[in-house]
Amino acid sequence: MLKVMLIDDEPWVLIHLERLVDWETLGFKLCGSFQSCATALEEMQKEPPDILFLDISMPETSGLDFLRKLHSTGLFPHTVVLTGFAEFEYAQDALRLGVVDYLLKPLSEAKLRALLEELKKKGRPTHSTEGNHLHYKLKQMLAYLDEHFSEKLSVQSLADQFSVSATYCSKLFSKELGKSFSQYLLDLRMTCAKELLMGTDTALKDIVERCGYSDYFHFHKVFSKYAGITPAKYRQQYREAGNSASGEAAP
Incomplete structure (x- = not known):
């Protein structure tokens, strides 16, 4: 059976989750319900769960901060974030931390059953x-x-x-x-700049800001060194190439 742990500071949520489905009949074993992240972490290090249901808004720490801390210990359970409407947009950030899904409270039996079927297909996670x-x-x-x-x-x-x-x-x-962090960041910014120069009519001063630079002259210097050509000439050459291709394609 896949081991499941529940963490939520509201007791009624834990009780509701525990009783919402027959966990063992579905192939899951509840190995703990906790209102404290600190207490839960201690238990998880003794017996890592396969699946974690985690409230996004805990009193001593946010659910996402707890998840980062958990990953730093080498534990990577399949995680489902529990959220209210007030934190719904915030919950979407959890997807970037690798959570499986997020569920709005109160949970419905149908939604939980469907999710558990998906989790069963994933099997046990690889820890640590x-x-x-x-x-x-x-x-x-x-x-x-x-x-x-x-x-x-x-x-x-x-x-x-x-x-x-x-x-x-x-x-x-x-x-x-x-590559270094600086080089990776530079590649990201220059790729963005090239895309904006080639594919849009965005003013150069706006491209500068959108690519993370506050000074046009610094951006001009960095781009020219990176691309071997100034931003204005880069845009001009791309447009001339596009116009030439259009002319050749015309009957």
Whole structure:
């Protein structure tokens, strides 16, 4: 049987979940219900669950912060986030942490049964190998950078976001990607700039901001060095190439 743990600070939610379905008949074993993340973590390290139902808003810590801490210990249960309407948008951020799904409270029996069938197909999760841990941590960081590359970022700010050291963060990029954090961030920003220059009429000053730069002249210098051509000429050449191709295709 797949082992299931429940964490929610509201006792009625735990009771409702425990009684909503016949867990054992469906092939699952409830191995604990907790109102405290700290207490739950202690128990999880003794007996890791296969599936975790986790409230996104706990009194001592957010569900997502707890999930990050859990992953740092090498535990990666299939996680389902429990949320109210007030945190619904926030719950979507949980998908970037690799959660299986999020459920609105109060849960319906039909929704829970359907989800449990999906979880049964996934089988047991793989816990705690160093390789899996590194891969998962890097995946989290890359997803974050994809969303926030236009903001002011550094190795330290990224490390702080994921509760690791800046040294660990730098080594992770170097080991897993073969490039530094700075180079990866530069690639993201320059790819965005090229796409905007080629595919839109967005003004250069707006492209500068959308790519994470506050100074046009600095952006101009960085882009010219990266692409071997100025932003304006890059856009001009792309349009001339497009017009030429259109002319050749005309009858």
